Amino acid sequence: MNKQEWLAQQYPKAEERTTRFSTLSDMEIEAIYTPDDQNGRDHAQDIGLPGEYPYTRGVYPNMYRGRLWTMRQFAGFGSPEDTNQRFKFLLAEGQTGLSTAFDMPVLMGYDADSDRSLGEVGREGVSVSSLEDMERLFADIPLDKVTTSMTVNCTASIILAMYFAMAEKRGIPLEKVGGTIQNDMLKEYIAQKEWICPPDPAVRIVADMIEFCAKKAPRWQAVSISGYHIREAGSTAVQELAFTLADGIGYVQAAVDRGLDVDEFAPRLSFFFNLHSDFLEEVAKLRAARRMWAKIMRERFGAKNPKSLLLRTHAQTSGASLTAQQPFNNVVRVAIQALAGVMGGVQSLHTNSMDETLALPTEQAVMVALRTQQVIAEESGVTNTIDPLGGSWAIEALTDKMETEAFVYIHRIDEIGGILRAIDIGYPQKEIADAAYRYQQQLDSREKVIVGVNKYAIPEERPMDILKIGHDVEERQVERVRKVKRERDSAVARERLGRVHAAARNGDNLMPHLIEAVKNHVTLGEISDVYREVFGVYRDPAWL
Amino acid sequence: MEETVSEEKALRILVGKAGLDGHDRGAKIIARALRDAGFEVIYTGLHQTPDMIAEAAVQEDVDAIGLSILSGAHMTLFPAVMKALKARGAEDVSVFGGGIVPPDDIIALKQAGVKEIFTPGVSTQAIVEWIHNNVQPREGVV
Numbered sequence: 003m004n005k006q007e008w009l010a011q012q013y014p015k016a017e018e019r020t021t022r023f024s025t026l027s028d029m030e031i032e033a034i035y036t037p038d039d040q041n042g043r044d045h046a047q048d049i050g051l052p053g054e055y056p057y058t059r060g061v062y063p064n065m066y067r068g069r070l071w072t073m074r075q076f077a078g079f080g081s082p083e084d085t086n087q088r089f090k091f092l093l094a095e096g097q098t099g100l101s102t103a104f105d106m107p108v109l110m111g112y113d114a115d116s117d118r119s120l121g122e123v124g125r126e127g128v129s130v131s132s133l134e135d136m137e138r139l140f141a142d143i144p145l146d147k148v149t150t151s152m153t154v155n156c157t158a159s160i161i162l163a164m165y166f167a168m169a170e171k172r173g174i175p176l177e178k179v180g181g182t183i184q185n186d187m188l189k190e191y192i193a194q195k196e197w198i199c200p201p202d203p204a205v206r207i208v209a210d211m212i213e214f215c216a217k218k219a220p221r222w223q224a225v226s227i228s229g230y231h232i233r234e235a236g237s238t239a240v241q242e243l244a245f246t247l248a249d250g251i252g253y254v255q256a257a258v259d260r261g262l263d264v265d266e267f268a269p270r271l272s273f274f275f276n277l278h279s280d281f282l283e284e285v286a287k288l289r290a291a292r293r294m295w296a297k298i299m300r301e302r303f304g305a306k307n308p309k310s311l312l313l314r315t316h317a318q319t320s321g322a323s324l325t326a327q328q329p330f331n332n333v334v335r336v337a338i339q340a341l342a343g344v345m346g347g348v349q350s351l352h353t354n355s356m357d358e359t360l361a362l363p364t365e366q367a368v369m370v371a372l373r374t375q376q377v378i379a380e381e382s383g384v385t386n387t388i389d390p391l392g393g394s395w396a397i398e399a400l401t402d403k404m405e406t407e408a409f410v411y412i413h414r415i416d417e418i419g420g421i422l423r424a425i426d427i428g429y430p431q432k433e434i435a436d437a438a439y440r441y442q443q444q445l446d447s448r449e450k451v452i453v454g455v456n457k458y459a460i461p462e463e464r465p466m467d468i469l470k471i472g473h474d475v476e477e478r479q480v481e482r483v484r485k486v487k488r489e490r491d492s493a494v495a496r497e498r499l500g501r502v503h504a505a506a507r508n509g510d511n512l513m514p515h516l517i518e519a520v521k522n523h524v525t526l527g528e529i530s531d532v533y534r535e536v537f538g539v540y541r542d543p544a545w546l
Numbered sequence: 547m548e549e550t551v552s553e554e555k556a557l558r559i560l561v562g563k564a565g566l567d568g569h570d571r572g573a574k575i576i577a578r579a580l581r582d583a584g585f586e587v588i589y590t591g592l593h594q595t596p597d598m599i600a601e602a603a604v605q606e607d608v609d610a611i612g613l614s615i616l617s618g619a620h621m622t623l624f625p626a627v628m629k630a631l632k633a634r635g636a637e638d639v640s641v642f643g644g645g646i647v648p649p650d651d652i653i654a655l656k657q658a659g660v661k662e663i664f665t666p667g668v669s670t671q672a673i674v675e676w677i678h679n680n681v682q683p684r685e686g687v688v
Contacts (some may be wrong), residue, residue, distance in 0.1 A: 106566035106617050111592070117593070121622020122566055123632040138637045195568030225569055234562070236571045324648075326666045359647060359666050361618070435574050442575045465649055471618070540571075545592030546577050 005038040021153045026280035026450070027238035027405070028440065035395035043402060048293070052388050055300070056293040058401065059389040060347040066153045066385035072341075072350040074151060074316065078103030078128035081476045082138035085128040090364060095372055100143065101151040101352060103127035104161070109196040109241060110272045111157045112529025114479035126362070131483040131527060132196035133520045135163040137171075146174045150181040151226070151316070151350075156198040159183035159207050163516035164433040166219065169514055171521070172299045180221035181274055182316070186228045188249040188421055191540070192430045194231035197313040199537035200528055201422050207533075209256045209348060214513035216267040223272045225253055225314065232323045232430075233276035236438020240404060242276060245421075245430045246293055252298045256383045264303045268310035275348070277339035284339070286400035287389055288346030291315070292400060294405055297515045302518030316350035317343040328454035329466055332356040337374050342463075344378055345391050345428070353376055361468040435545065483525060490523035498522045504530055506536040558608040562590040562599045564627060567617035572644060574616055576612060579670035585677070594622060601632030603639055607657045610640040610661075612673075620647050622657050639683045644668070 003011070013033060023031050043049070050056060053063030062068060075097055076304050077088045089100055105127040107119035113131040114123045123129045130136055140150075145168070154161045169179045187204040190197050197204065208225055215224040229246035237245065250271065263446055275291065277284050295313035319339035322334045333356050340353045353371040355363030365372070378386055391397045411433075418424045426433070444450040448495040451457045498519040505515045519529060563570055563579040570592055581587045588606045590599060595635060603611050611631075615623055624643060631637050637659075644664040647655070654665045664673055 106619070109568075112566070112567045118566065121619040121626075125618035126567075190568075195570060196566070234571070236575075236617075360645065361576060361646070395575075438571050439578050441577055442579070442670060446671055452667070456669070468648055470648075542591035542593065544580075544589050546574055546587075546589055 005036045009033065025239070025283040026278055027240065027437075028285060029238070029240065029283065031400075032165055034088065037395065038240070039395055039399040041402065043398065049398065055308075055311065056068045056296040057312060058289050058293045059392050061292060061314055061349070065347060065388045066344070066379075070379050070385065071348055072099040072149070073277050073372060074099040074350050074352055074357075075098050075105050075368060075372055076101040076102045076153065076318065076352045077473045078105070078369070079126075079469065080128065081478060082128055082130060082135045084124070086139055086141050086143075090367070092368070092372065093148070094200045095369060096376060097248050097372060099149045099151065099350065102139070104152070104154050105129045106196075106382050107131075108157060108161070108526060109154060109529060111533065113525050113527030114476065115483050116527055121145045121476070123479050125471055127314050127478040129475065130161070130164070130401070132486045132523060133164050133167055133524045134486055134523075135160075135479075135482065136168055136403050139272075140165075140168060142339060143210055145172065147525055149289070151183075152181070153184045153266045155184055155187055155190050155194070155196060156204065156533075157526055159211055159512055160520065160526050162222075163513060164520045166188050167517050167521045169232045169397050171518070173246075176219040177221065179219055180295065182223040182273070183211070184228060185225045186274075188252050188425065189228050189231055189246070190423045192232055192245055192249075193235040193237075193434065195321075195542065197540045198533050200427055200540045201486060203253065203533075203537035205422070206509075207530055208253060210511045210513055211259055212260060212267050213272065214261070214511055216262065220270070223270050224267075224273050226274045227253065228274040230274050230276045230318055232434060233278065234320065235434050236322075236441060237434040238259040238437050239278070239280075239283050241411065241430070241433055241437060243287050243291055243294070244408035245434075246273065246275070246298065247291070247298065247408065248297065248412050248415045248421045248430075251298060252304070254299075255420070258303065264299070265310050266308035268299060268305055269300050269307060269312070271469070273313055273315035275315050276320055276345045277317050279335050279338055281338055281342045282396060284342035285346045286397055288317070288343070288348065289389075289392075289397070289401045290404035290408065292347070294400070294408060298313040306324070316352070317346070318352040319343075319354045320415050321354055321358055324354060324356070325452060325455050326359040327459060327463065329360065332359075333370060334372060337378070340374055341378055341382070341384070344384055347389060350355050350486055351465040352401070356439065357468055360466060361470070364469045426448060426507055428543060431543075477499060478498060486523050486525065494522050495519075495524050498526050499528055499532065503532050503536065507531055554588045556584055556681065557610065557683060558586045558588070558592065558607040559677070559681075560588045560599070560603050560604065560611045562594055562600055562602070562604060562611055562613050562627075563592045564594055564596055564613055564615060564623040565619045566593060567619070568592055568617060570614070573614035574617070576614070576615040576644065576670065576673060580674065580677070580688040594641055595645075596630045598624035598653070599627050600613065600636065603631065604636050607641060607684075609684050610642065610677065613641065613643040615643060615645040618646070619665055620645060620655065621651055624660050625658055630657055638684055642676070644673075654663050
């Protein structure tokens, strides 16, 4: 009896508990998957083995039997000293890489003492205005041993210049400095929405950084192509997959267009995906992502170096899925999401803390989040064999479906004329907003459930202890950047800033000029002002 | 609920994003939900200063402002918007909001005149209902 016959004759359809079964992203899911769902899939060609094209089962031949993923908790709040202390705590507790959250003024290109920064300094990340702040942030951290990830985009070039300047001042050659800077501007216009200038010059700055890192800092990943924020903004899993890879295509095209050989920079591209609670959907998404990227790089860009084909990715559990209600339940959500990431074969992972819908996490909450990864790594046993869900009829069928549907979006973006043009007309933005609204309607009608919120709610809850950022942080950071501006050699600073201005205008690679500028105490806000002046300011089209 | 709205003049609501925060998923969902519920909705877009928001509220002659803030800057931005409204003689515009705001801060903001703060997990129906029950059309505005 084949699947269709069994479903027609044996399966008690009338007794199903709902009329339609779908994933969290509302992708319809069937009662069962069997060998009949192979649809001509060829095992060797479409699934293959880990470390081999098309990398469905993993980018490395030994995966977690060789090295576990990097446990990298995103951290940043208050003053540089506050965050430096949290970094040291995390490293002492067994974390294996650093990940930095910057505050809103950094993310939008304002110094702590700008009017626009009022009330925002150190609140949602760490405050950094100058190289001096950066040096406090990474005090006693060995930059040639610990890899650092920095989540910053429109001002990524400036922050990276500070990091490199700091390494040079400590006598560490840039070839030895390893890490990742998010620097994914395309997804800013699509989803996260922290920007300075319009997309074209923004992509030019990204390409400057890709080029500089390929030549001078080969262990540095100059862009982390991010679906995380796309998903948090309310996209479906398929949209996250499609728009992220479309952004990747955009960057590769921009670098190729300026004459770089694809195999020269592509091995250093990295990705960043979201992990929601629909376990099977997430595992399928990550497997599909690897296969799609390998095909794109080989077929579309003619990459020859096998390393250019690898989609290596960081992943983070979903902040948007966590609830302020009954917050201890979040520990369970995070565990399921993190397990999906591991079963999906990620290279690096952040687990959210249970209190993140209330405030930035306390030390205790961060510890539980980190321990969640350690339990998966060292107790659960899922790391002992590679891609343990590979070959599951359901997982393989969902992986295929993810790929097919995501390629439909990518082809649509090609028809529009590429991702920059698609962003111009608001195509991905509107698709995401529609999906977010649909999901909200499903929550309001209780078609989709959030435990403790629209089902199993309890009336009165005991409040949790949360992290509070004092107002003194802002006052101190404002005074510090003013002091930097007072005490520096202002003629030299002005001259170095002038060189940045000239490079911005004439198309010179900005990076060497930025490094010189920040070494001479030019601040993040001052350089951002140059970007605003030369490239113009992007305004939110405010599509609903 | 929809009937009473269509009989009377629809309330005008400005949905605003103040400060540097780019998280607009909530603001956009609320703006759409209010529009679907029959209100006239104006959405400011991102990265507005308190003055820009107050100015837009006066220009657009709105009855209420819904501010979305997820950046932790609510204790600065809500009072700044209230002050900017007062400076324009528009302190009778109802201000409510939503975002990640701890309970203690909600108490303080309500004492400062913010009418309501909605936190994550609230349904859009609950917000629509609250507006029907608590926002009056502004008087004396032509």
